[in-house]
Amino acid sequence: IEALMGQLVPHMCRVVTALACCHGFPQLHESGLWRLAVEMLLYLVEDTLPAAEKAVLGQEASATYWDAIISSLQEVSAVMVPQPGLSQAEAAETNLLTQAMGNLVANRLLTCTLAPAKVAEAAVGLLERLAGLRSSVSQSSRLASMPSLSLELGALGHLFDLCSCQEHAKVATEEQRQRRQLSIAAASAAAAVGRHSGVVACSTGSNITQSTTAPQQTGAVAPILHPAPPPPVRFPARGVLLNIAAPALLRCLRALFNSFSQEDGRARNDEALVRHAEEVRSVLVRLHTLRVDEAAAAAVAAAVPLGHEQVSAASINGTQEQRACGACRLSGPKALAMALLPQLATLAAASDAGVRHGVRDVLSGLALELGF
Numbered sequence: 124i125e126a127l128m129g130q131l132v133p134h135m136c137r138v139v140t141a142l143a144c145c146h147g148f149p150q151l152h153e154s155g156l157w158r159l160a161v162e163m164l165l166y167l168v169e170d171t172l173p174a175a176e177k178a179v180l181g182q183e184a185s186a187t188y189w190d191a192i193i194s195s196l197q198e199v200s201a202v203m204v205p206q207p208g209l210s211q212a213e214a215a216e217t218n219l220l221t222q223a224m225g226n227l228v229a230n231r232l233l234t235c236t237l238a239p240a241k242v243a244e245a246a247v248g249l250l251e252r253l254a255g256l257r258s259s260v261s262q263s264s265r266l267a268s269m270p271s272l273s274l275e276l277g278a279l280g281h282l283f284d285l286c287s288c289q290e291h292a293k294v295a296t297e298e299q300r301q302r303r304q305l306s307i308a309a310a311s312a313a314a315a316v317g318r319h320s321g322v323v324a325c326s327t328g329s330n331i332t333q334s335t336t337a338p339q340q341t342g343a344v345a346p347i348l349h350p351a352p353p354p355p356v357r358f359p360a361r362g363v364l365l366n367i368a369a370p371a372l373l374r375c376l377r378a379l380f381n382s383f384s385q386e387d388g389r390a391r392n393d394e395a396l397v398r399h400a401e402e403v404r405s406v407l408v409r410l411h412t413l414r415v416d417e418a419a420a421a422a423v424a425a426a427v428p429l430g431h432e433q434v435s436a437a438s439i440n441g442t443q444e445q446r447a448c449g450a451c452r453l454s455g456p457k458a459l460a461m462a463l464l465p466q467l468a469t470l471a472a473a474s475d476a477g478v479r480h481g482v483r484d485v486l487s488g489l490a491l492e493l494g495f
Contacts, residue, residue: 124174124178124180125180125181125184127174128171128174128175128178128180128184128185128188129180129181129183129184129185129187129188130184130187132167132171132188132191132192133187133188133190133191135167136164136167136168136191136192136194136195137191137195139160139163139164139167139195140160140164140195140198140199142156142157142160142163143157143160143161143164143199143202144157144198144199144202145157145202157202158216158217158220161199161203161220161224162220162223164195164196164199165223165224165227165307166307167192168192168195168196168227168231168232169227169231169307171188171192172231172232172235175188175189175235175237176235176236176237186239189238189239189242190242192242193232193242193245193246193249196224196227196228196246196249197245197249199224200224200249200252200253200256201252203217203220203221203256204256204259217256218257221253221256221257221277221278222257222277222278223307224249224253224278225250225253225254225257225277225278225281226281226307227307228246228249228250228253228278228281229250229278229281229284230307231307232246233246233247233285233358233360233364234357234358234359235359236359238360240360240363243360243363243364244363244364244367247282247285247364247367247368247371248367248371250278250281250282250285250368250371251278251282251371251372251374251375252278253277253278254277254278254279254282254375255375255378256278257277257278257279258379258382258402276405276406276409279372279375279406280409282368282371282372282375283372283409283413284357284358285358285361285364285365285368285372286365286368286369286372286413286415286419286422286423286459287413287414287415287419288414288415288416288419288456362418365418365419365422366422366425368422369415369419369422369423369425369426369459370422370423370425370426372459373423373426373459373462373463376406376410376459376463376466377463377466379402379403379406380403380463380466380467380469380470381466381469382399383399383400383402383403383470383473383478384466384469384470384473386399387400387473387474387475400473400475400477400478403470403473403475403478403481404475404477404478404481407470407478407481407482407484407485408481408484410459410460410463410485411481411484411485411488413456413457413459413460414456414457415456415457415458415459416456417455419458420451420452420454420455420456420458421452423451423458423459423462424447424448424449424451424452424458424462425448426462427444427447427448427451427462428444428447447462453493454489454492454493455492456492457488457489457492457493460485460486460488460489461489467482467485467486470482471483471486
């Protein structure tokens with residue numbers, strides 16, 4: 124097992140990564156082989172993580188294994204940037220791979236109790252990159268008939284989950300819990316088609332359905348109900364990762380809102396803008412329901428100066444930064460909404476009515492939290 128995890132798996136990661144990145148061989152990219160290589164990498168990481176978590180590995184073998192998988196995922200994600208003029212099929216495939224990689228990072232890597240701190244931190248950075256890729260896929264499609272990608276927040280949703288207050292975190296549905304028992308690729312595909320079909324075939328031959336209540340026979344004895352156990356901690360290292368996850372989420376949301384405002388300001392009225400508006404509306408719904416704990420609020424407050432990156436240092440003094448940080452801390456569970464106040468103010472004048480309503484809901488929740 125030492126040789127398998129410390130030598131063979133890293134070697135396989137390098138081989139698959141080389142195929143996925145197509146360095147110096149554009150024919151590989153044109154043939155679509157890179158997509159198969161990405162999928163192979165996802166399966167390789169997913170199938171070896173349980174062994175890494177349970178096996179007793181030497182320090183060198185363990186370090187080699189973890190470095191290999193996270194570096195491979197980072198390298199592959201860097202070359203998944205969609206090119207302009209994607210066809211509908213190419214956009215759908217790229218989006219699915221992006222979704223699958225994000226699910227792997229959030230539901231396997233970040234839930235692994237033995238993942239080294241630097242690997243977990245790099246995994247959060249990977250989620251930020253994947254969140255940006257997801258938006259780029261929709262904008263790069265050349266077909267107006269491309270289906271919307273905004274119904275699933277993907278990696279951005281995982282960043283929301285990381286920053287969410289645990290007791291207020293969104294309770295997973297039975298369908299979502301069953302999906303997590305599937306492989307990452309199968310679960311991602313199920314999420315992609317789940318909104319169009321109530322039944323998703325499982326690899327085990329069973330079915331996942333939206334209805335989780337089985338019909339009871341007449342006269343059957345009612346089942347004994349026991350108190351539900353508390354939900355397990357999804358992210359073991361969440362406390363350590365908040366200082367990375369909160370700024371990453373803030374950067375993603377600022378970039379999304381700013382890009383939409385700029386695009387909307389050009390008075391465009393095409394399908395791309397419609398898809399962009401749908402994505403913004405979905406994010407605003409999640410932002411409205413988001414509640415962060417004290418640790419996440421502190422991480423958001425510390426990241427607020429990111430909004431002044433393009434302002435001269437002379438125009439920013441310590442008092443202004445302290446006021447901005449204090450406003451976020453004062454907002455408590457709604458600290459992220461407060462940090463996004465400049466972007467929300469711009470979105471309030473959007474041409475899309477749904478976006479304006481979403482902004483209204485977010486600001487109403489913020490005002491309520493502040494006691495207004």
